[in-house]
Amino acid sequence: MMNDKFKDECGIMGVYLKNKELNSSSYVYYGLYALQHRGQESAGISVNKDGKIVTHKETGLVSDAFKGNVLKQLKGNIGIGHVRYSTSGEDGVTNAQPLTVNHSVGQIALAHNGNLINDSALRNMLEDSGVVFQTTIDTEVMVNILARGLRHGMIEAIQRMVEIIKGAYALVITVGDKLVGVRDPYGLRPLCIGKKDEDYFLASESCALDAIGAELLRDVEPGEIVVIDENGLTSYGQNNWVKKKACIFELIYFARPDSVMDETSVYAARHEAGKILAKESPVEADVVIGVPDSGIAAAIGYAEASGIPYGVGLIKNKYIGRTFIQPNQKLREEGVRIKLNPLKETIKDKRVIIIDDSIVRGTTSKRLIAILKQAGAKEVHFRVTSPPVSHTCHFGIDTPRRKYLIGAKKTQEEIREILGADSLAYISLEGLNQSVGGKTTFCRACFDGEYPMEVPILNAND
Ligand code: SF4
Incomplete structure (x- = not known):
């Protein structure tokens, strides 16, 4: 039967525990559990210990993907996680997230909620330059662009990536000793910051912070990059900030009623x-x-x-x-x-x-x-x-x-x-x-056709 509802996108979670001896995987797991309504096709967690990243991902619900001792084997004080509903690419474990790449500066893991509207053009460009893709999801395009810029330093690499990619995205990334959160310049997809003692958390919805006993600090702002490491949280603004247009459908339907989003x-x-x-x-x-x-x-x-x-x-x-x-x-x-x-x-x-x-x-x-x-x-x-x-x-x-x-x-x-x-x-x-x-800070394009950015031209019936 054809779907008769808009479908959720994905849920993402990031954890930075100040004490390097502690494991972040349980926090990521319970956060993802609270975000399960945002995607039921696959679940994945990457943990980072001293720059070395280990990932486990499976199709199915969070509870199915992490059975037995799997969580205990994921060791690292930094963790990111993802629950997926497929909006681009086919489903299946190959397209599950987080995605990881090895780079000369170290390993990177990235999880994404959203959709790039220039994915095909970027994919063609990367393929022309010799990149071989393992998946059909736009997240892999982002990881590749990010990896290419890393020789300029991580912040500049992310800023360069944000200049190139167009569309809606909330990202959690771990590389080196850092956890990074990024929100697109319109803030179309949600991402919030939580804190408990000296530990930091990033999540698609505040209900995930409640689930692990963290306090909601604030939303990641549109176009903002937040970097969390042993010095705490540092914020980097974006040059290409346009204006906030968060998805109003989150409030109407997608989000859990116990979440607070964009201060609402x-x-x-x-x-x-x-x-x-x-x-x-x-x-x-x-x-x-x-x-x-x-x-x-x-x-x-x-x-x-x-x-x-x-x-x-x-x-x-x-x-x-x-x-x-x-x-x-x-x-x-x-x-x-x-x-x-x-x-x-x-x-x-x-x-x-x-x-x-x-x-x-x-x-x-x-x-x-x-x-x-x-x-x-x-x-x-x-x-x-x-x-x-x-x-x-x-x-x-x-x-x-x-x-x-x-x-x-x-x-x-x-x-x-x-x-x-x-x-x-x-x-x-x-x-x-x-x-x-x-507030006028919401995208309502599915009702009024006023998209916050140029979108692909479709034929009259699309
Ligand atoms: S409000 Fe905007 S982002 Fe949300 S579903 Fe409608 S068109 Fe998409």
């Missing part, structure tokens, strides 16, 4: 979006329910603002992993409900408002409405905490081609009819903006 609480933003939706698009009803997990906070907000009681209306099976075999069309028609099952006690004979984070293709929303009606709902009113998705993301989020985005092709009334809802309303762009505190 994910839970609070979703809750506020629900309140705003209630004001923008009220409707008479008996109960408000949310689609787990990202619709729950918004449903509570909608209920509070409207005075209509909140109810648990859909129960999610939490144990569906990446190898889950989707039921075929016949089974779906017969009503198998494996991922989400309606709670009849909440729904039967009620006018139901259901809150979801987005409508991408529309297939899941249509199915949800049908199962609520099968469960006895008298009316179903669909409310969405993002505006219609009408453009493809080029920055590391797996989006269907534009011709499959229902919001790009149909009017709101046409979509309502296709979904079978009694009413349909999306939050406005202005309302979404308010829900994240009125």
